Amino acid sequence: MSQSAAHDEHSSFIQTPKQLLVVLLLAFLVPIIGIVMLVQLILGETNPNPAALEPAAVAARIQPVGRVEVVDANAPKVVKSGEDVVKAVCGACHTTGAANAPKIGDKAGWAARLGQGLDGLTKSAIKGKNAMPPRGGVPDLSDYEIARAIVFMANQSGASFKEPAEPKAAPAAAPADAKKDAKK
Ligand code: HEC
Known part of the structure; x- marks a missing residue:
């Protein structure tokens, strides 16, 4: 037990x-x-x-890969001065001489090119040439802005181009509206 x-x-x-x-x-x-x-x-x-x-x-x-940016088409486009364009775009190559770009102030580098005149140079810059991308790589720049940038650069490099005339802006809608308002 x-x-x-x-x-x-x-x-x-x-x-x-x-x-x-x-x-x-x-x-x-x-x-x-x-x-x-x-x-x-x-x-x-x-x-x-x-x-x-x-x-x-x-x-x-x-968010989707693409995005839509809404831009006011009626907003006045601010035309950049030659100096602004050069500072923002062209200077990347043309102040340093990168990729063998003719340097601003390098008279020898520009001399052979100036013979084309401002029109020729502008056409060349719009089209692009070798390492020079069309419109300096910024398609937004207008022909007028390109021409002014060239005047700014070339005139420091032995040229004496005149500032091109500003192209006439498309007639704005504002005056028509103003007339309508006046009739009322
Ligand atoms: C990525 C560099 C680069 C940028 C940015 C650039 N350029 Fe150039 N540019 C060059 C090079 C390189 C050449 C020389 C091309 C050659 O003759 O082979 C040149 C040449 C030129 C010439 C002479 C063309 C000719 O027919 O001889 C003009 C005018 C010119 N550039 C204007 C501009 C203007 C205006 C801008 C800005 C809107 C600009 N470039 C921006 C690289 C550049």
């Missing part, structure tokens, strides 16, 4: 009320801690950066 008593002794490790209390507490706390950790894991993973869910950030992420 003593064998069975020994067996009973080992059948349960909860022997005292204190042990029971500890087991109950653990049985209660362990799952709760587990759930809290799980929730934190899930929340942390799906939303690592709250800023990424801002409408602007989402729109930037899912």
Whole structure:
């Protein structure tokens, strides 16, 4: 009989009320801690950066590859001066002599070219020549702006071109509207 008593002794490790209390507490706390950790894991993973869910950030992420820029066609085009064009575009090559561009001020470099006259040089710059890209690589530049840029550069390099006349702007809509208003 003593064998069975020994067996009973080992059948349960909860022997005292204190042990029971500890087991109950653990049985209660362990799952709760587990759930809290799980929730934190899930929340942390799906939303690592709250800023990424801002409408602007989402729109930037899912924007299509192409974009449409709305430009007011009636806005007056600001005609750049020769100096501005040279500073912004042509100077990249023509102040440094990059790619063997005739440098501003290099009279020898320009001398052979000046024979074409301003018209010839302008046509050449519009078309492009060897390493010289058409319109200096900026298709937005008008013929007039190109010509002025050439005057600006060439006149510092031995030429004495006159500023070309500004092409007449297309008749603006404003005066017609003004007349209509006057009739009323
Ligand atoms: C990427 C460099 C580069 C830029 C930008 C550039 N040029 Fe040039 N340009 C050259 C080179 C190189 C030549 C010499 C081409 C040759 O004769 O082989 C040249 C030559 C010229 C010539 C002489 C053409 C001829 O027939 O001899 C003119 C005029 C000229 N450029 C005007 C301009 C104007 C105006 C701009 C700005 C709107 C401009 N370039 C921007 C590189 C450039």
